[in-house]
Amino acid sequence: MAGITDVPFRRLVARFGAGLVVSEMVASGEMVTTRPSARAEARARADLGGETGVPVAVQLAGREAAPMAAAAALVADMGAAAIDINMGCPARKVTGGASGAALMRDPDHALRLIEAVVGAAAPRGVPVTLKMRLGWDDDSRNAPLIAARAVAAGVAMITVHGRTRMQFYGGQADWAAIAPVVAAVPVPVVANGDIRCGASARAARAQSGAAAVMVGRGACGAPWRLAQIAHAQGHAPAPVLPRGAELVDLIGEHYEDMLSHYGTKVGARVARKHLGWYAETLGGTALARRAELLRADDPAATRALIASAFAEAAVAPSDAASQAPDAGRVAA
Numbered sequence: 001m002a003g004i005t006d007v008p009f010r011r012l013v014a015r016f017g018a019g020l021v022v023s024e025m026v027a028s029g030e031m032v033t034t035r036p037s038a039r040a041e042a043r044a045r046a047d048l049g050g051e052t053g054v055p056v057a058v059q060l061a062g063r064e065a066a067p068m069a070a071a072a073a074l075v076a077d078m079g080a081a082a083i084d085i086n087m088g089c090p091a092r093k094v095t096g097g098a099s100g101a102a103l104m105r106d107p108d109h110a111l112r113l114i115e116a117v118v119g120a121a122a123p124r125g126v127p128v129t130l131k132m133r134l135g136w137d138d139d140s141r142n143a144p145l146i147a148a149r150a151v152a153a154g155v156a157m158i159t160v161h162g163r164t165r166m167q168f169y170g171g172q173a174d175w176a177a178i179a180p181v182v183a184a185v186p187v188p189v190v191a192n193g194d195i196r197c198g199a200s201a202r203a204a205r206a207q208s209g210a211a212a213v214m215v216g217r218g219a220c221g222a223p224w225r226l227a228q229i230a231h232a233q234g235h236a237p238a239p240v241l242p243r244g245a246e247l248v249d250l251i252g253e254h255y256e257d258m259l260s261h262y263g264t265k266v267g268a269r270v271a272r273k274h275l276g277w278y279a280e281t282l283g284g285t286a287l288a289r290r291a292e293l294l295r296a297d298d299p300a301a302t303r304a305l306i307a308s309a310f311a312e313a314a315v316a317p318s319d320a321a322s323q324a325p326d327a328g329r330v331a332a
C-alpha cells in the first residue's frame with residue numbers, strides 16, 4: 001500500500017513470518033525516467049536491496065506498455081521475486097493518467113500492457129501477477145473477462161478487491177462478486193477487501209471460492225495481524241504476540257527504523273500515522289493518547305510518549321478483531 005507498506009513496515013511483517021513482501025506501488029514511468037532523483041526514489045520504493053530479508057515482489061503502475069515493460073525488465077534484473085500490475089488504484093491522480101483502475105475501462109489496451117510486462121518478465125523467470133477491482137462501475141463489472149484474458153497472456157495469480165472503482169472505499173467489499181473471477185481462471189485468485197481477522201478471512205474465502213486472501217488496512221498498526229490470520233486459516237504457526245515491554249520495544253523499533261530510513265524530519269512525520277494506527281488497534285490508554293501520538297514531533301519526546309502510552313497494551317487474539325464493523329456480515 002502506497003505510503004504504508006514501506007521498508008520499515010515490511011521488515012516488521014517479515015519478522016512475524018511473511019515469506020514474501022510486496023513493495024508500495026511504483027510508477028513505471030518514474031522507474032525508467034532519465035531524471036535521476038525521481039528514478040532513485042522510485043527504485044528505493046521498490047526496495048530490492050534485500051533489506052527486509054525476504055523476497056520482494058514489486059508492484060508497477062502505469063498506462064503505457066513500453067515503460068511498463070522497461071520497468072518490469074529493470075526490476076526483474078534487480079531481483080524482484082514477482083511483478084504485480086496495479087489495475088485497482090481508484091485515486092483520481094492515478095486514474096486521471098489512465099493508470100490503476102482506469103485500465104479496466106479499456107481491456108484491449110490493458111491486455112497490450114499486460115502482454116508487454118509478461119514479455120519482459122517471463123524470459124527472466126519472473127512471474128507476473130495482477131491486482132484489480134470488480135470493474136470500473138456497476139455497469140462494467142468486467143473483472144472475469146479481463147482476468148481470463150490476462151491469464152491467457154501469462155499472468156500467474158490475480159487479486160480482486162471486491163469493489164468497483166466508483167465505490168472507492170465506500171460500502172462493503174462484495175466477496176461473492178469475486179466468485180465469477182475464480183470460475184473464469186485456472187490460476188489462484190486472492191480475495192481482498194475488508195478482511196481484518198480469521199473469521200472475515202474464512203467468510204471471504206467461502207463466499208468467493210478464492211484460494212487466499214489479501215489484507216490491506218487491517219494490517220495498519222498491526223504488523224502481526226497477517227500472521228494471526230494465516231494461523232487462523234491453518235497455514236502458519238501461532239505468532240508470538242508481544243505484550244507490555246515487548247510491545248513498547250516493537251513500536252519503538254518501528255519508530256527508530258522510520259527515522260533512519262527517511263531521515264529524522266520526514267521519518268517523524270511518517271511515523272505519526274503509524275503510531276495513531278497502533279493506538280487504534282491496541283485501544284485503552286494508547287487510544288486515549290492517540291491525539292498526542294498524532295502530533296508527535298520531537299524524537300526524544302516521542303520515545304517517552306511511546307513508552308508510557310503503550311506500557312499496558314496487549315495484542316488481542318485474531319478473532320477479537322471481528323468486533324470491528326464487519327462483525328455482522330461475518331456472522332451472517
Ligand SMILES: Cc1cc2nc3c(=O)[nH]c(=O)nc-3n(C[C@H](O)[C@H](O)[C@H](O)COP(=O)(O)O)c2cc1C
Binds near residue numbers: 025214
Ligand atoms: C492508503 C492506501 C494505499 C493503498 N495503496 C495501494 C497500492 O499501492 N497498491 C495496491 O494494489 N493497493 C493499494 N491500496 C488498496 C489495498 O491494497 C486494498 O486493495 C484495499 O485497501 C482494500 O483492502 P482492505 O479492506 O484490506 O484495506 C491502498 C489502500 C489504501 C487505503
